[in-house]
Amino acid sequence: MNFLDNAPRILFFTGKGGVGKTSTACASAVYLAGRGEKVLLVSTDPASNIDEVLATPLSGEPTAIRDVENLFALNIDPRAAAAAYRARAIDPYRGILPDAVLENMEEQLSGACTLEIAAFDGFTELLVGNEKTADFDRIIFDTAPTGHTLRLLSLPKAWTGFVADSTTGSSCLGPLAALEKQTRMYAQAVETLADESQTRLVLVTRPEAASIKEASRTSEELAALGITNQHLVVNGQFVATDLTDPVAVALASRAETALSAMPENLRQLALTTIPLAPVLPVGLEGLRRFFAPQIDTSITQVAAIDSVQGDELEQFIEELAASGRGAVMTMGKGGVGKTSIAAMIARRLAEKGHPVTLTTTDPAAHVADAAGQVPAHLLRVERIDPVVEIERYRKEVLSEATELDDDGRALLEEDLRSPCIEEIAVFQAFARTVHQADDRITVIDTAPTGHTILLLDAAQSYHKEVLKRGDAHSDEVTGLLPRLRDPAFTRLLICTLPEATPVHEAADLQEDLKRAGITPAGWVVNQCLQPLAVTDPLLVARRAREAVYLREVADTHASRVFILPWQER
Structure with a gap:
């Protein structure tokens, strides 16, 4: 495990959802504890199943892990932290500001940025040191904050001053006065992260183009803040053992292609490669085998009997064709294939003779190529350029x-680089596109989140509070x-993969949409091996x-499930 060699006291694991951050962090903690070090593992991942992985119920206090001497863990619930953060920010204004303004503030503080800041608020004390961490030889964090969050926290402006001077009175984090008392501790936390004698930041990725791209972006953001003590971990490296299995050969080839195209900034980092595991490392024995996974054929034979049959996506496309109008939106986290799904749906509709518009906000998406050769009068391909918007x-x-x-002004400029702002900035382009769906079918990748929609629908007029645009009351927007x-x-489709983190993140997205009064038409589980006759043992x-x-998707989350087989992308 090269990334654990000569490592400093603090390790941070970060990466996009589903790359194996939690598994890698837990396996590292078990390994280091096995060497005799007293280890504290801290998780703030909202989709984390760390209790299940470690086979020990956890709380917000260090808990001894069963059957692993020297290992303790705690789980900071980011949702609870966000609720406490909202209370600190809003309660002082209750009885002073109108209820409509308070409702607007509540929604301002319901986004991903607030969740991340609130979680960071929870483990900053652990990072800079307190009585909970004093006796530990090693502290492992899952997961680290993004570069955007760190830049926001490291800016020198007093938050109350910004709010008092701001023309909007808020930001993607809402009223920032709640952070004022924390600024000194935040500054110390950022300094600790940048000190290579104290901290190593482990970037976890998969040998896939989307994951590598995200790792490259994160690495650049952190390096710009002086956090250069980075180590890259490529998790899930697959090597085919049955060369007669076409899926295995294609999967191995895709991984090799993605790694050969790795950006230069990642090539300069120290690298550790972890083999693809046959199953998730749940339980202590699985964690102990994480760095050298083995195939348990008995479990494979039993579990293979239990398969789930989904609805046919072609039937859904037939229903769209019968309506002849309206919007189809594919939503989901990056890397789940929502762009290719949108392009496939648009192509099939056009092949049936229906006028279709396909649009995306992904600047790297080759939607025209994905849509295939369809007459231009039937399929119109557009792109909303988020950079321009x-x-x-x-x-x-x-x-x-x-x-x-x-x-x-520096704080406001940083606030305008947040993910929330990107959603809002392209919102009007989405509104125009959806408005065009009155006389044709419009397929959109991707839609605004429920948080963004509610933000724009909040009381006190989104014209002043959010959009700040002269055409905010246009027919398209209203x-x-x-x-x-x-x-x-x-018809909104939630797209995911048949893995723990993508499924749980998709479930969170569905709850977000329900708050906005929107019910998805179904879930698309992409890149499944279930429909395929694979022979490679892994x-x-x-x-x-x-x-x-x-089965979790079918029984718990979705009213309708579409299962798409793995295919080389």
């Missing part, structure tokens, strides 16, 4: 911020929410494991 939005907001001093809530007009084992997550 964000820059236009930034200029308009900054032009109104004439009263801010240099520090306040008519969007009713269209999204109309299941006869908008893939046979993974095919069996998929049934657990497919």
Whole structure:
């Protein structure tokens, strides 16, 4: 385990959802404890199943892990932390501001940025040191904050000053006064992260293009903050053992292609490769075998009997064709294949003779190629350029911020680089596109989240609080929410993979949409081995494991499930 050699006291594991951060962090903790070190493992991942992985119920206090001497763990619940953060931010204003304004503030503080800040608020004390961590030789964090969060926390402006001077009175984090008392501790936390004698940041990725791209972006963001003590872990490296299995050969080839195209900034990092495991390392024995996984054929044979049958996506496309109008939206975390699914649906509709518009906000998506050769009068391919939309939005907001001093302006500029702002900036382009779906079928990759929709629908007029745009009350914008809530007009598909983290993140997304009054038309579980006759022993084992997550989707989350087989992308 090269990334554990000569490591400092603090290890941070970060990476996009589903790459194996939690498994790698837990396995590392078990390994180090086995060497005689007293280890504290801290998790803030909202999709984490760390209790199940370690076979020990956890709380917010260090808990001794059963059957592993020297290992302790605690689980900071980011949702509870976010609820406490919202209370600190909003309660002082209750009875002072109108209820409508308080409702707006509540929604401002319901986004991904607030969840991340609140979680960081929870483990910052552990990072800088307190009585909980003093006696430990090693502290392992799963997961680290993003570069955006760290930049936001490291800016020198007092949060109350920014709010008082801001033309909007809020940001993607809502009223920032709640952070004022924490700024000194946050600054110390950022310094600790940047000190290579104290901290090593482990970037976890998979040998897949989307994951590697995300790791590269994260690495650049952290390096720009002076956090250069990084180590890259490629988790899930697959080597085919049955060369007669075409799926195994194609999977190995795709991984090799992705790694050969690795960006230069990642090539300069120290690298550790971990083999693909046949099943998730649940339980202590699985964690002890994580760095050298083995196939348990008895479990494979039993589990393979339990498969889940999904609905046919072709039937869903027939229903769309029969309606002849409306919007189809594919939603999900990066890397689950929502762009290719959107392109496939648009192509099939056009092949049936229906006029279709296909649009995306992914600047790297080759939607025209994915859509295939379809007559132009039937399939119109468009692209919403988020870079253009964000820059236009930034200029308009900054032009109104004439009263801010240099520090306040720096904070506002950083706030305008947040993921929440990107969603809002492209919102009007989405609104225009959906408006066009009155006389044709429009397939959109991807839609705004439920948080963004509610933010725009919040009390006190989103014109001032969110959009800050002169055309905020256009028919396209004001008519969007009713269209999204109309299941006869908008069919929203949640896209995921048959793995723990993507499924749990998709479930969170569905709850987010329900808050906005939107019910998905179904779930698409992409890249499944279940429908395929694989023979490579490792893939046979993974095919069996998929049934657990497919059944969870079918029984717990989705009213309708579409299962798409793995295919080379």
